[in-house]
Amino acid sequence: MRRPLNEPRSDEITMDPSPIVLRPTDFDGFAHAELPRLLAYATALTGDRHMAADVVQEAMVRAHQHWSRVQAADRPDLYVKRMVTNEFLSWRRRWHVRKIMSVPDETLHSGASRVSDHAEAHAMRDALWQRLSDLPRRQRAAVVLRYYEDLDDHEIAELMQISPSTVRSSISRALAALRLNSAEEGNLP
Amino acid sequence: MSSEEQLRTTLRAQAANALDADAVHSNITAALRRRRRQRQVLQTTGAVLVVGGLAVSVPVLATRPGGDPAQSVPVDSSMVSTALPVPTKQKPPAKDSTLPGGGPSQPITTRHSTTLVNLFFARGYTFDEAMALADLWHTEEPYEAKVIAGQLLTDGLRPPVRDGVVTGDGGTSATKARDAFAQHHTAAEAQALATAWGDDAGTVELIVGQSILDGKPITVTS
Numbered sequence A: 001m002r003r004p005l006n007e008p009r010s011d012e013i014t015m016d017p018s019p020i021v022l023r024p025t026d027f028d029g030f031a032h033a034e035l036p037r038l039l040a041y042a043t044a045l046t047g048d049r050h051m052a053a054d055v056v057q058e059a060m061v062r063a064h065q066h067w068s069r070v071q072a073a074d075r076p077d078l079y080v081k082r083m084v085t086n087e088f089l090s091w092r093r094r095w096h097v098r099k100i101m102s103v104p105d106e107t108l109h110s111g112a113s114r115v116s117d118h119a120e121a122h123a124m125r126d127a128l129w130q131r132l133s134d135l136p137r138r139q140r141a142a143v144v145l146r147y148y149e150d151l152d153d154h155e156i157a158e159l160m161q162i163s164p165s166t167v168r169s170s171i172s173r174a175l176a177a178l179r180l181n182s183a184e185e186g187n188l189p
Numbered sequence B: 001m002s003s004e005e006q007l008r009t010t011l012r013a014q015a016a017n018a019l020d021a022d023a024v025h026s027n028i029t030a031a032l033r034r035r036r037r038q039r040q041v042l043q044t045t046g047a048v049l050v051v052g053g054l055a056v057s058v059p060v061l062a063t064r065p066g067g068d069p070a071q072s073v074p075v076d077s078s079m080v081s082t083a084l085p086v087p088t089k090q091k092p093p094a095k096d097s098t099l100p101g102g103g104p105s106q107p108i109t110t111r112h113s114t115t116l117v118n119l120f121f122a123r124g125y126t127f128d129e130a131m132a133l134a135d136l137w138h139t140e141e142p143y144e145a146k147v148i149a150g151q152l153l154t155d156g157l158r159p160p161v162r163d164g165v166v167t168g169d170g171g172t173s174a175t176k177a178r179d180a181f182a183q184h185h186t187a188a189e190a191q192a193l194a195t196a197w198g199d200d201a202g203t204v205e206l207i208v209g210q211s212i213l214d215g216k217p218i219t220v221t222s
Helices: A027-046 A049-065 A067-072 A076-089 A106-110 A117-133 A137-147 A153-160 A164-185 B003-015 B021-051 B113-122 B127-137 B142-154 B174-184 B187-197 B201-213
Strands: B057-059 B072-074
Touching: A027 A049, A027 A076, A027 A137, A027 B003, A027 B021, A027 B127, A027 B142, A049 A067, A049 A076, A049 B021, A067 A076, A076 A137, A076 A153, A117 A137, A117 A164, A117 B003, A137 A153, A137 A164, A137 B003, A153 A164, A164 B003, B021 B127, B113 B142, B113 B201, B127 B142, B142 B174, B142 B201, B174 B201, B187 B201
Parallel strands: none
Antiparallel strands: B057 B072
8 A cells, every 4th residue: 555646745734723743744755745856857867767766766765864954954855856966976887887878760760851840859859868968967967957957056056066157167068068069960050 | 949948848858757756665665674674683683692691782783874884882672673562552542632523533534544644743753663663563665554553643552663663562463453454344344434535445444453453443424
């Protein structure tokens, strides 16, 4: 028997009238509430759903060990997202072999004149992801935090524990590299 | 589409491939339980040494990253559970002011597992303690243990755990609770109550079964 993850966190429900104060979060409730978002973020970060699950699992086990510290943070969700990011940045050797390389679909591309907009968009996304995966990890993390999580420079800086100017330069270099690579491949002007 | 918009679309498409959160949650729970069992094994070893009079304290190997393998900690043999305990009443059953309407005497339709889980946390118990109880009671998930513990609290009893460690002789197993339910009720009744509570039948069996074991069967109103 398991409580589905899309159900409200039981510890957030206030019993009224009640003389007792409920804890703002417990680990299980936190995990139920935050796991879907953390997994999506980690998948965008790594490009590999299984690797993302490993990263999140490691981070969550550590979050449990230091739960009082996580719980005391202003934003426990950002605190754990930082742990996920750090886990990704401390890339383990075994994960290298799991890097996913997209392979062009020859059948799809042989009918270029008949290819649908959807298929074309899909192919462009694949190509862009390939270039993203070639970025240095810190640059990729900054790009994901900006363009997937929609965080500003200061939020990214706090999460990555670097200065806002370093965030700006990382993203700037990443975008330049993506455009440069795009130009080399002739995909974008 | 601008290149920045392309970037957002690409990242969203990647994120949409994320694995099912329920499965990952199960893995996390399993990993935490494994760690907990590792600690218990080490503590048990330490307790045996203490009982043998070899030392007041024994080295306990680090079981978490960053731990100090050479650290010596005192081990209390009371921390080790050797048998499945039997419920022991800690205080006379009383109406529970933390439950809407006063607790056990309420019609069953006002009670469900969420309230019991809320009560478990409201009384100061933690997820660690839910895991300890889940190990003790052999429940599939800590959530079930929270439900049973919430029922114990509602019935004026105390879950046999404190500071993440199983204590003394209190408690029962999920199997016993389900058996107690089966002796007094049918699966159809479990399903009917589950529908009324908005829970699943398994949870209903635990709640009602635990109430029977506690000698305070829940009043069922139709």
